[in-house]
């Protein structure tokens with residue numbers, strides 16, 4: 133057995149359509165008891181049961197951050213509820229070493245009629261802290277949350293942002309060995325988001341294992357070493373840039389079909405000397421090489437690529453078929469070839485995803501295949517921000 137902080141083995145969770153068993157009201161008593169509600173016996177299977185989590189497997193080491201990403205409804209929250217014991221697996225096993233703190237559990241355990249301050253004590257008690265220990269951390273928790281003027285207001289009057297602020301502040305003061313954090317970044321403002329990411333990075337340096345769920349690919353790329361993409365086929369668990377690229381492929385626009393005109397057999401994103409790159413400075417000359425197999429006869433094959441910014445899926449480059457980047461004419465089904473795109477990444481700091489595109493303007497469906505192929509991080513901190521470098525030369529003319 134490895135020394136992993138979290139080990140998830142063959143995890144499955146089944147739900148019954150139209151029936152939810154995890155309202156906050158239902159959860160509070162069980163959280164206080166630290167028991168595990170919500171699962172029917174694995175033996176009873178109804179027609180309209182479905183698997184929200186199927187066959188998930190991963191480990192997280194101490195000092196490592198694992199991202200969990202996927203489209204809406206992919207099972208991310210369910211995964212976290214399983215990790216934190218709010219839900220019980222239908223099948224499979226979760227092993228956790230050390231003290232677990234999670235935002236989902238803290239927020240679900242808030243007592244709505246109690247004030248923020250009272251909830252800090254309540255959560256401390258749930259986590260086995262003495263009143264003294266909570267006393268010692270209270271100022272720091274309130275300070276981190278940034279909601280001191282509302283700390284004596286009942287939590288039921290809090291906005292979702294204030295809830296998340298207090299929840300995160302409590303969770304990170306519980307001296308965790310394992311930290312499980314979900315979408316705090318979608319409700320906090322920019323400054324608070326940055327503060328959360330910085331704090332999670334500090335935890336990582338201190339050897340805490342982190343599981344982080346977010347739709348913010350910038351934050352995932354910034355913090356995580358590896359990521360699990362739920363709902364991709366095949367399921368992907370691995371290097372974070374690659375995971376983001378696959379996720380963005382999943383989240384692609386409606387006119388895209390994945391893999392039904394061609395298959396990507398191999399791909400390399402390198403510098404011009406042929407060294408594989410994952411992170412570069414802006415303006416680095418790059419080369420994308422893709423080995424592709426046509427799966428159908430293609431009368432007029434055109435190849436290009438698309439780059440999306442991971443944070444928000446903004447298309448920063450789409451060499452669509454009108455530019456005819458690489459027009460190769462007819463291809464036979466089964467034919468394999470290697471295509472190369474030399475280009476320069478004039479990109480701002482951030483995380484990007486490359487997709488490979490095969491078009492045929494003669495076919496009704498122009499885009500035969502759009503396949504996520506590589507992730508790229510542009511690292512250097514620049515003074516400008518935005519989507520494009522305008523190579524500004526400023527002069528004072530007197």
Ligand SMILES: Nc1ncnc2c1ncn2[C@@H]1O[C@H](COP(=O)(O)OP(=O)(O)OP(=O)(O)O)[C@@H](O)[C@H]1O
Pocket residue numbers: 147148149150151152153154184202203204205206207208209210211
């Ligand atoms: N307690 C429950 N009872 C029944 N169905 C549920 C329950 N919780 C979640 N589901 C269903 O399970 C599926 C996965 O939901 P989950 O909330 O885990 O997805 P998610 O990846 O977190 O989505 P999002 O990105 O929208 O937050 C969805 O179809 C959802 O409707």
